[in-house]
Amino acid sequence: MTRDEAEALLTEAGQADDADFPLLEAAIACAIHDYPFRDPEPVRVLAANAAQRLSERIGEESPDDALTETMAADLRLNGDLINFDYPGNTDVIDVAERRRGLSAALAVFYIDAARRAGVKCQGVDFPGHFLLRVETPEGPVALDPFSQGRLVLPSELTRRALRAGLTPHVADRLDVLMAPVSDRECLIRLQNLLFIRALKALDYESAERSALRRALLDPEDHRPWLDVAAAREKQGALTGALEALARARGVDDPAEARRQLSVDRVRMQLN
Numbered sequence: 411m412t413r414d415e416a417e418a419l420l421t422e423a424g425q426a427d428d429a430d431f432p433l434l435e436a437a438i439a440c441a442i443h444d445y446p447f448r449d450p451e452p453v454r455v456l457a458a459n460a461a462q463r464l465s466e467r468i469g470e471e472s473p474d475d476a477l478t479e480t481m482a483a484d485l486r487l488n489g490d491l492i493n494f495d496y497p498g499n500t501d502v503i504d505v506a507e508r509r510r511g512l513s514a515a516l517a518v519f520y521i522d523a524a525r526r527a528g529v530k531c532q533g534v535d536f537p538g539h540f541l542l543r544v545e546t547p548e549g550p551v552a553l554d555p556f557s558q559g560r561l562v563l564p565s566e567l568t569r570r571a572l573r574a575g576l577t578p579h580v581a582d583r584l585d586v587l588m589a590p591v592s593d594r595e596c597l598i599r600l601q602n603l604l605f606i607r608a609l610k611a612l613d614y615e616s617a618e619r620s621a622l623r624r625a626l627l628d629p630e631d632h633r634p635w636l637d638v639a640a641a642r643e644k645q646g647a648l649t650g651a652l653e654a655l656a657r658a659r660g661v662d663d664p665a666e667a668r669r670q671l672s673v674d675r676v677r678m679q680l681n
Contacts, residue, residue, distance in 0.1 A: 411442045411450065412442075419435065419436070419439040420439050420440065423435070424627045431592065431593045433525075434453070436594075436627065437597055438453055440597065441502050449503075452507060453502050453503055456506045457522050457526075460523035461526035463480045463485070464477060464480040472546055474546055476529070477553065478558070478559035478561075481519065483558075487511075487516055488509065488557075489513065490510040493510075512540075513554070514540040516555035516556065520542055521533065530544070530545040532591065532592075533590065533591050536571075536587065538570075539570065540555075541554055550588060552567060568587070601623045601624045605637060608620060614641045615641075621641055622638050636655070638657075639658065
């Protein structure tokens, strides 16, 4: 798959409703868009094996235990504690090979397997750390895919929230802490992380690609196009920056004044 083909797939995914969002294939397209011409089949094979094993466990174990045992024990998916900042930890092709990654990347495999096996599992955009919400007969529970899918107790959720800077009256509200996000938002969080890392490394080409993926995945949000424009401006691609700003301006949003200031700034450099 080429980078252009990956962009076409991401564009199509961006047009899908949240209920029909193709999480696994969109995650593969994101990985190929960053580093093209790789074989994505191991990702699909791992995902299929996960769904099959989870389906076999469901009748004998609770949904959360079955999911944890399948993903962390059977398939050895876990967080990369040693090389946390390794770029491949956000890439599902790399994660499928190494069985190591960051929470949001591991969550792609958890959510996909759960969906195929009939387990209700959604991402939780928890401050500083992506978690999973799994529905059980006793109520929803939180799992940490980075730590071998272990159960995160409500008291620990509150402690984590307080450490992340949330106020006490918010940190005590489990309905807020465990609010699920869409599959689309799960994948966008990964791209946000890549964008931030690329900016810190002054790698503006990578920053542009990750911002572009966000723009394609969520075409109703103007903000990724502003990031695309900023990354292109840093590379001296001022015409491309203006094109991105025009795309941002085409998305209906009250922040028009900010976008117009950005356009004027770039145009002044062209003159």
